[in-house]
Amino acid sequence: MTFGERDKNKPHKIILMVGETGSGKTTLINVMINYMLGVQREDKVWFEITDDQSDHRSSVKSQTTIITVYEFYLQESKTHLTIVDAPGYGDTRDIEMDKEIAMRFLRLSESAEGVHDIDAVCLVMNSTQNRLSDRQQYIFDAVQSLFGRDIAENIVLLFTHSDGGHPKNALKAVKEAEIKCAENDKKKPVYFLFNNRQVQTSDEKCDDEEYDEEHEHTLQQSWRRSDRGMTGFFKFLDSVKPKTLKMTQNVLQKQKNLEANISNLQSRVHMMELKQNELKQTQKALEKNKKDVENNKNFEFEVEVPYKEKVDIDPSVAKAAMCCTVCEENCHYPGCWWAKNPLWCEVIKDGHCRVCTNKCHYSKHVKEAKIYVTKIKKEKRTYEELKKKYEDTIGNSESLVKKLKEELQELEAGKIKLVNEAFHCVETLQMIALNADSLIILRNIDFLIEKLKEINEPEKVKTLENIKKRAGEEKLEGLEFIKRYLQKK
Incomplete structure (x- = not known):
């Protein structure tokens, strides 16, 4: 005006x-x-x-x-x-x-x-x-x-x-x-x-x-x-x-990336844990049918398999999300409200996504009122199918388990990378932001601390715990107020 x-x-x-x-x-x-x-x-x-x-x-x-x-x-x-x-x-x-x-x-x-x-x-x-x-x-x-x-x-x-x-x-x-x-x-x-x-x-x-x-x-x-x-x-x-607001632009961008990374991380960690459960069930089936495996004899078993499905967004949480159709991940959710075109989204840099697993091109992304959710279904499998999936195996339980473990190691490596990226984002905010201990940041710290402990990063855990300590009881009480309010919503 x-x-x-x-x-x-x-x-x-x-x-x-x-x-x-x-x-x-x-x-x-x-x-x-x-x-x-x-x-x-x-x-x-x-x-x-x-x-x-x-x-x-x-x-x-x-x-x-x-x-x-x-x-x-x-x-x-x-x-x-x-x-x-x-x-x-x-x-x-x-x-x-x-x-x-x-x-x-x-x-x-x-x-x-x-x-x-x-x-x-x-x-x-x-x-x-x-x-x-x-x-x-x-x-x-x-x-x-x-x-x-x-x-x-x-x-x-x-x-x-x-x-x-x-x-x-x-x-x-x-x-x-x-x-x-x-x-x-x-x-x-x-x-x-x-x-x-x-x-x-x-x-x-x-x-x-x-x-x-x-x-x-x-x-x-x-x-x-x-x-x-x-x-x-x-x-x-x-x-x-x-x-000048140059540094402010940098701070806001870092905050946006931090939230997008952590949201994506939570989903991927959940998928990894379900994959771990699938591995344990498969190992148990191979152990139970050890004689059939040794005789190269086919058998059937049942496992719980995680899968992705697109569902409508809860309108009380967000209006839209940007998702990768290749990785089947929510790259920017919640909070992706401004960009109509995926290319304009805050998590896209040089034409590629900074969040999804494969850092896919923006053209592989869609902006809509739907998100990917992880679900579980029971699925029957056979020993022959396992051997076919891993054609280079020698047909015994140890090699099959090894292959499954390698898949999990890849997931774990991706998790470690994403956790560290999120940590470095917080670390950068500590250096450039006027108030990096804000409740917006504190809302995500507990989750990050838990995951850093899992990947054995004690020094980084200590850094985040110091941020919480510096924030003080009053600010953390305010955080609990925000959480309670959002739960009521």
Whole structure:
């Protein structure tokens, strides 16, 4: 949404506004507009951004993931301002939608006419809070994990509903939550105070003259408080250097690959375990019919055989997935919502998939509302069929078992490779991400730790356990909150 025409001779600042539903973020954006327009209390006028669809957001699911970019090119202001706002971020309707917002932000940063650098990331919260809720912790973690480490000095705290006093409890909550942000000369967080009652609405008017005067005085104080906060905030914008989103793009891409790798890994590990079970059943049958094997005599036995079948996606989990028709694997699920063409999917690089077993060409992939699931069926087999399958065997149980073990070793090698790829992705995030200990990452760590133990990688296990330890009990409790919420969903 663009207001006015761009004057390239004026400085142009770009900010990202983030806050939990009900934090006062929308009101704060309106305060910025009026400040830029030079509106004064005595003018008896107030400008607001309106959205005709805002009252219907609860019935329009896609509305929760729309990122709005407001461009203010106002003649009255010495500075042009672009505000990037994700209205649904932190909305309790669907936590998985937050991932979609992150990807929309990535697309915004990559598009030619999009946002390529950021002057400030504004974390909006109520000044009266004494601790961050699980939802706020999740939101701020998720947002900070969008950026590289170089963005920390551009993050500021905007406290709403302020009475003008020192926001001691709110700052303590921010410190305890380990929210990274800009610091002043005294190594204290940079913050600005705002009140949300600049304008007297019609339903607040009172016939009592004495009350009116007192109420007017209160509103004037609120106005001045927010005006001082906005003056300080724009001075901060003038002093800070913008940060490119190049590293942010890298962070988001790594996160996407990590989630896709782990999801694919879980499916392949499950298949490997079923294959192991099939091997044991075959070994047992060969042992049971040892004399027939020695006499090269045919016999029949039954085993449980894993197989892949395509089924419809649960719409409450995802809208679509990208799958490899050769490997019969889900290469990007869940989370593959943007790319209509497999070539455009985040897991495709140089025309080939980075996730599926054979790293197949994108043309072997399909994007649809179906996924592969592993199922089991009982199947009767004969000794003759086994010999035919392994034509180079000498016709005894040991060589057959050896061949089956070789197949499993190949699966195990693939598992080891994928587990290590996922680990290195986490390791890379630790180096480049501002907040690599976010709940999005922690959700996958337990599974990775378990698999690293299985492949005997104690040092890597220790690294991940240290990440969990560093995250702290409060963040892990927040993770349990997210898990419980998703289970209810």
